[in-house]
Amino acid sequence: MNKVSEAPDERVRRRTKEPAEPWRSVRTGLLGRMMFLLLPPVVVGLAGVLLVQLVISRFEISGVVIPKPTDVFAVMRSDIFVEQVGQSTWETWKATLIGFVLGAGSGVVLGALMGESRTVRFVLYPYVVAFQSLPKIALAPMCALWLGFGLTMKFSFAAMLAFFPAVIATQAALSAVPESRLEMATAFHAGRWQRFCRVSLPSAVPGIVSGLEISMAFALIGAIVGEFVAPSAGGLGQLLLTYSEAINVAAEFSVLAVLMLLGVLQNTILFGVLRLGTERFFESSR
Known part of the structure; x- marks a missing residue:
């Protein structure tokens, strides 16, 4: 059969499949997929x-x-460095996770209220922006007075920084839900709670997940800031201050490298868990 008489759909299928075959063979299997994803950044x-x-x-x-x-x-x-970093990393990550759960969790709830109610958004949005405009380091003396210099202070800083991105991302994602979907739900006599659970929330999940990724990175920054303010609480921030006072620049860069790796690792885990748990919402939002 020549190219003129060949069926158009067969020619399209050949053109789309043939170039992709080498890459498909590389991505086959778990090991191949990991190599395909990790090799370019590593190089x-x-x-x-x-x-x-x-x-x-x-x-x-x-x-x-x-x-x-x-x-x-x-x-x-x-x-010595491995031993110090092992314990310090756990102290920092513990404060980061607690702060992320508290800050991002409350941020998603408030963002959902603001996204679903114009009255709530009109009343509370200025206060959310005003709180975010405060330099968090300026709150350090009061936080130390109220919360002490332990773990509570560290995850409070983490929660404060993780709060705002979750609020804004959730509110923006819910506000961007297509009106056609909401009108269709109303046409089927769905109540407000049903519209939120079955239409608005599934459509907003991808945007909320993006905001949570930013909140996780900010929570790590907040935990480090808390350790700068309260070095007796331990963690990578305290270790960084120790090496800075000793003018050990190589060790400082080593701690910074560990922080970058920790940030990449925790965001990868977070996105993987959230994407796995909300896969059907990603599909339904398309």
Whole structure:
């Protein structure tokens, strides 16, 4: 059969399938999928580290200003650093998770109320913005007076920073629900609660999940800020201050590297869990 007499749908199928076959074979299986997702970022990261190493060596930049990546890796491999970071990471992550649950959870609830009620949004939105405009570090003396210098203060800072993104993302996602879906639900005599649970919330889930990802990153920042204010509470923030006072720049960069890895890890876990639990909402929102 020549190309002229060949069925159009068969020609389209061949053009769309043939180029994708090599990539499909790479992505087959769990190991192949992980390699497909992780390999490009790892390659780019290694290339960036190599470039920094070459620039520092070429221009002979002092290690007090910017340490070489090899020096940072040497610190990260030391037994003392691994032991300190292991305990400190758990202290920081514990405060981050508690703060995220409290801050983002209350933010989603308030955002849902604001998204469903214009009256609530009109009354409370200025106060939400006003609270977010406050520099959180300025609240440190009062938080120390009320909450002490322990875990409670750290996860309170984390909750304060995680609150605003969850509120705004939830309210915006619910406000962007297509009117046609709400009108169809009304035509089928659905009540307000039924419209929210079966139409508005499923349509808004992708936007809410995006806001929760931002809240998780902000919660980690809030936990570190709390540890700066209350170094006796431990954590990666306290470890960072210790190395800063000792002018151990390589160790400081090592802690920063651990913080970046922790941020990527926790956001990946969060998105994976939320996406797994809300897959049908993602599908229904399309």
